[in-house]
Amino acid sequence: MENTVSARLIYVTPPTEIQKQRIIDFIKEKYNADSVELTLKEDLSIGGGFMLYAGDVFYDWSLKGRSEQLREKLRNAAAEDRKADLIPLLKTEIENFHLAAKGRESGVVVRVGDGIAMVRGIRHAEYGETVIFDTGEKGLVQDIGPDLTGIVIFGEQAAIRQGSRVVSTGMRAGMPAGERFLGRVVDAMGEPIDGGKPIECETYMPIERPAPGITERRPVSESLATGILAIDSMFPIGRGQRELIIGDRQTGKTSIVMDTILNQKDSDVICIYAAIGQKASTVARFVNVLRESGAMSHTIVVNAGSGEAAAMQYICPYAATALGEYFMYRGQDVLIIYDDLSKHAQAYRAISLLLGRPPGREAYPGDVFYLHSRLLERSARLTEDAGGGSMTALPVIETQAGDVSAYIPTNVISITDGQICLETDLFNEGQRPAVNVGLSVSRVGGAAQSRAMKRASGSMRIDIAQFREMEVFSQFSSDLDEGTLRRLKYGRSLMRVLRQKNLSPMTLQDQVVTLVSALDGAFTDVPVERIKDVQSLLVAWFRTNRRELMSRIGGVGVLTDEMETEIKTCSRKFVREWLANAK
Numbered sequence: 001m002e003n004t005v006s007a008r009l010i011y012v013t014p015p016t017e018i019q020k021q022r023i024i025d026f027i028k029e030k031y032n033a034d035s036v037e038l039t040l041k042e043d044l045s046i047g048g049g050f051m052l053y054a055g056d057v058f059y060d061w062s063l064k065g066r067s068e069q070l071r072e073k074l075r076n077a078a079a080e081d082r083k084a085d086l087i088p089l090l091k092t093e094i095e096n097f098h099l100a101a102k103g104r105e106s107g108v109v110v111r112v113g114d115g116i117a118m119v120r121g122i123r124h125a126e127y128g129e130t131v132i133f134d135t136g137e138k139g140l141v142q143d144i145g146p147d148l149t150g151i152v153i154f155g156e157q158a159a160i161r162q163g164s165r166v167v168s169t170g171m172r173a174g175m176p177a178g179e180r181f182l183g184r185v186v187d188a189m190g191e192p193i194d195g196g197k198p199i200e201c202e203t204y205m206p207i208e209r210p211a212p213g214i215t216e217r218r219p220v221s222e223s224l225a226t227g228i229l230a231i232d233s234m235f236p237i238g239r240g241q242r243e244l245i246i247g248d249r250q251t252g253k254t255s256i257v258m259d260t261i262l263n264q265k266d267s268d269v270i271c272i273y274a275a276i277g278q279k280a281s282t283v284a285r286f287v288n289v290l291r292e293s294g295a296m297s298h299t300i301v302v303n304a305g306s307g308e309a310a311a312m313q314y315i316c317p318y319a320a321t322a323l324g325e326y327f328m329y330r331g332q333d334v335l336i337i338y339d340d341l342s343k344h345a346q347a348y349r350a351i352s353l354l355l356g357r358p359p360g361r362e363a364y365p366g367d368v369f370y371l372h373s374r375l376l377e378r379s380a381r382l383t384e385d386a387g388g389g390s391m392t393a394l395p396v397i398e399t400q401a402g403d404v405s406a407y408i409p410t411n412v413i414s415i416t417d418g419q420i421c422l423e424t425d426l427f428n429e430g431q432r433p434a435v436n437v438g439l440s441v442s443r444v445g446g447a448a449q450s451r452a453m454k455r456a457s458g459s460m461r462i463d464i465a466q467f468r469e470m471e472v473f474s475q476f477s478s479d480l481d482e483g484t485l486r487r488l489k490y491g492r493s494l495m496r497v498l499r500q501k502n503l504s505p506m507t508l509q510d511q512v513v514t515l516v517s518a519l520d521g522a523f524t525d526v527p528v529e530r531i532k533d534v535q536s537l538l539v540a541w542f543r544t545n546r547r548e549l550m551s552r553i554g555g556v557g558v559l560t561d562e563m564e565t566e567i568k569t570c571s572r573k574f575v576r577e578w579l580a581n582a583k
Contacts, residue, residue: 005033008165010043010062011050027054058106058167109133109164110148112157115309116354118148122168125149128208130173134165138189140173140311143355150355152311154189172208175319176201177326182270185287185301188316193303194287205322207315211377216386220417220444223453224335224392227263227505228256230435230498233457233515234464235420238448239269239333239390240381244412246397246404247422252433253396255502256420257337258286260394262295263505264335270327271299272336274320277306277313277343289503306343313347321378321391328382328389336379340396341372345408362407369411376415404439418442432499437464450508450557455564456515460494463519467491486524493523496531508557509550510539516564517571526575530582538574546570 007027009015015023024036031054043051046062107121117139122131129141131151137160143150153160176190178201185194192199220238237243245253261271275283283303290296300323304316317338324334338344345368352365360366372395379393395416397409402424404413413419418441427434446454467488474480474488497518500506506514514535517523522538523531542550549563 003031003033004035004037005031005055006037006039007052007054008039008041009050009052010041010046012042012044012046012048012062014040014042015050023052031055053106053165055106058104058165060104104170105168107149107166107168109160109162109166111162112153112160112164114354115153115157115311116351117151117153117157117160117164117166119151119166120148122149122166125168126172128172130169130171132167132169133160134167135159139166140315142351143357152314152351153309154311154315155309172206173315174204175207175322176203177205177323178202181300181323183297183299185283185303187308188302188304188312188319190319203326205326207318207322208374209322209325209378211374212380212382212386216380216382218381218383219447220381221447222381222390223448223450224269224333225263225508226256226260227507228259228433229500229506229511229514230433231256231420232449232453232511234437234461235418235435235440235442236444236446236449236453237392237394237442238381238444239392240379241418241442241444241448242376242379242393242395242416243442244395244397244416244419245422246399246409246413246419247434248399248402248424251422251424251427252502253398253422254282254286254339256422256433257339257394257396258289259503259505260335261290261299261337262293262503264298265293265295269298269333269335270324271295272320272324272334273299273301274317274336274338275301275303275305276316276338276340277304277347278339280305280307293503310347310350313344314351317341317344317375321375324391325378328380328391329387331388333389334391336391336393338375338393338395340398341412342396342398342408345371364407368408372412373415376412417444430499431495432502435498437461437468452512452553452557452559453508453515455559456512456519458515458519460515460519464491464494464498467494490521490524492528493521493526493531494518496528497523497535499532507554509542509554512553512559513539513542513550513567513571516559516567517575520568520571522568522571522575525579534575534578537578538571541574542567542570 005027009023020038024038027033027036046064049062051062052059105122105124107119110118110120125131125141125144127141127144131139131141133139137153137155139151139153141149142152180199184192184196184199187193220240222239224237224239225232226237245256247253264271283305287296287301290299302316302320304312320336324336327334345364348368348371349364353359357365376393376395379391381390382388395412397412399406399409404421421436421439422434423436426436470487471491497514517538523534526534549566553559
């Protein structure tokens, strides 16, 4: 039986008959073929030279391909030696550059639909490798079978049809990174979507990367203040920690992360917000608030909206993490927010079901735990030898009817270093942030608090927990003793003090003064509805009349016995005078 090989030649300048015969002879020799069916196609976009698809191999002799080879060589050289001087590095690499017309594996699309292409060929493709369709769209290898390779498509699939060609790149998916990304809104491929000019990247970072090892990590011991009194006092977050924010829809999860970003405005922390499956209007409002508050200059927003392909939503948090690692390994501190990982898991479930993977609990594939563990484990505080930076992760999970025991919530709870649980009933009562003291925890604890905050917060969490329990039982009794009534009054004052408006993070000094005064019972006799007014007036009084005290708290971060006594004395006197005037 005659062995015939199909081949396609893409050119700018039509080949001569002699050149065509040489190509046919080359293919016959390589594949031991009896005949070759050669089709020709003109494509001016390749710049010059030609490309050849022969069997399951792709050869690139085009000007476009040569440029990419040189670009990749320079990119790899820069990544290997980031501290090297750029001009000598460029000169050396260009002088040593030798063009190689390398063959790459090629495949054919067998079927396509719902953002998934099943391809025959590219037998040596790796999981997570980037491939390119002949339409120019990129894809990611996500399933490797005995006959077919499953590829998720990043862009539009309309032009990809049965019979379309796919070429392997031999490269893992990457994300462009650099200082110029600060203040910008980009998609999961690193392309700007905020209407601004194109971003010049400094390097490419792999979106999938092994997490730092044990020897590369330092203990989490430096505070990352959120500016939210209820969190900083009872559930402190440290640089390099992973703290889950979990709650039902519309309970203030995004408000917490927004306040946390605003609180980093005058610090050295770079913030990255990964919006996964969010509405475009929601992300636009978020960005506008950051710009109006002057916090966008140190923030990057990576957006894969609800209208985008599941593939884009799937890689969005990994791409954002790759950006964060660029800064972390340069010795900088990063705060990264994943909003939210529930939608991320749903996008991965959709991809997995379309690829034909067997469904497990709640129809999620069996590796859904690994989906988030390999993402969140990349957050760490590095040793000086490893880079010295840190990446703090605040993943967000949406629950249904407060069920924190569902599949995805329990998975992420077991990966993180604590969780801040938001309760719908508290939110509806006006307690915002609606933090559930009983279910929330920070496993790093006081190691991530400043000494002033650790001392000022004292027994806050225990007092509130006791109050919540006592409040439940007091509903069934009309005859309460004076001590119990006093405890209830004190507990209500603490709950009211912890209420905080959106977009108004508090400084360390303001938090310390508020906590010391509240735990001393200064607000117990103030009418509940007026406590926030008195609190604001008290803090303003300290800023004006005790500037040295406030400077010492904010600068050194220490609260001595004398300083605590002074705060208590001044706050008692201030509240007594306010009560006297109020009468």
